[in-house]
Amino acid sequence: MSRSLGVALIAAALLSGSAASAGGTDPFPYRRGPVTITEHGVEDRGGVLVRDITYQGRAGEPVRAYLVEPARKGHYPALLYLHWFEPPNPTSSRLEFLDEAVARARQGAVALLPDLTFPWSVDVVGDRRDVANVVAQTVRLRVGLDLLTARAKVDKVAMVGHDYGGMYGLLLASADRDRVSAVVAMNVDATFSNWFATFFLGLSGDATIAYEKLFERVDPIHFVAQRGGVPVLFQFAEPDFFVPDSTRRTLVSLAERPKDHRLYPDAGHELDAAARADRQAWLTPHLERS
Template sequence: MRRLPVLLSTAVLLLVGTVAGVARADAPTDAARPPADTVLIRDIEIPVPGQPAVRAYLVRPVRSGPHLAGVLGLHWFEPGRSSQDRTEFLAEATALAARGVVSVLPQLTFPWAADPVGDARDRAAVTAQLDAVQAAYRRLLGEPGVDRARTAVVGHDYGAMYAADLTAREPGLRTAVLLAPDATWANWFDRYWLQLPPGQAAAYRAVFAGLDPVDQVQRLGAGAYLQFAAEDRFVGPETRAAFGTAAPAARVALYPHEEHDLGGARVRDERVAWLAVRLGLAG
């Protein structure tokens, strides 16, 4: 896990179905793909006070009637993988749009475009990124037709960690799918960037007091769904156990033969099925 510069498209997308050039192995098949006149995908910018605007995809049904559900999708971090940006959940959001879901998929930047440095500046960077994530969620809530009582956040890896922290800021957000999160901010920052001496490592963990994802999930109760991979080299049994202890009412799934990317069809299908129940989706 090392930083890789993020490359973003500058074109505004006014497309339907899947996005040209972004098709992936888990994209909807021709039989499952929404009708070509039902889904709108736009490239948008979301203002955030005190920092650059956030680039995001807005994916929604063309219709603008009431009672649409909303999903915020927060991508993972894995340098060298084409899906480690806001495209990760794009195919999924496109399929969900045909079922009455509006999605906002923001581009995250820390630690994608900046390295941790090992002191309180890292907490400030996480907090700033969380401010941007919250702005993206508020943008979702403001989209015409979105029912504030039917929203969810889906996050993977660092995206899942930001998703957990977002639910603590937004009490109305009561549904979250967390794919392969770490329990604390300090662990990966230290292991893959800093390699701090033991004495400094303990002090560094304290920098994130009150902000660690494992401390945020209990309030969700049965509204949390944790998806873990049995062959994950980044998230092991101790981390899974920490989340299980912190959120005993959450749904937890461990997928044999899956690795950290959790890219299998079963993982996706079970996530979508659970969201369909939680959000009351048609079809």
């Protein structure tokens, strides 16, 4: 993100407020309700059940996911894990946080790890269909919250998201602030259009500006200031090729409190063991309040 774009986004956010509250409309509309689950298999990992499932989105589309829960019945907090984009790395999928979710389940928690589809398996095309796909992906994750709150019998869910997964997590922390207890956002960008234009489409000049405008109502930078008190932990590598320092500073500065911001020197975009330990420790008290 250029310095001029960062300044423009700050001005837009301060003048117009959150996209979620513009005109009083929900940019990710859907209807809450029961969720249909199909189980394809289950593995017992030392007292933790890893269920390979598909759940149905509100439009009937299938969402493949892992549902991780203690084998022993009980009342547990819940987490939603949202993976990064790094093909062909196998962790560019519901696999990224599986070990982390199993470890948390051993401490007593239920977790959902869905396979995200945009832009993983749905192409970026460079027009309004990309915005529609961001909305559709967010709605599928809201249905995941329906699944988790019913499964774990809780009112609130903590979230961990990396890269694009973290950007979707920030949207949910605003759109579903009544159901989110905390969110960890790892190496996130401020706008969807920046990575799409740069790494997928190779846009420049006026074409980039026009494309950016399409996403204004769904960009994370317009939501971080409207979380209704949902705590956020930002985790960033320093330096990070994909997230310039100016982007990081802009996003963190606009985020409302409570917020925490931690840097990991030379950790790379994937982050490292220190970041993992930090988010596990940070999440614990917020899970207790789920």
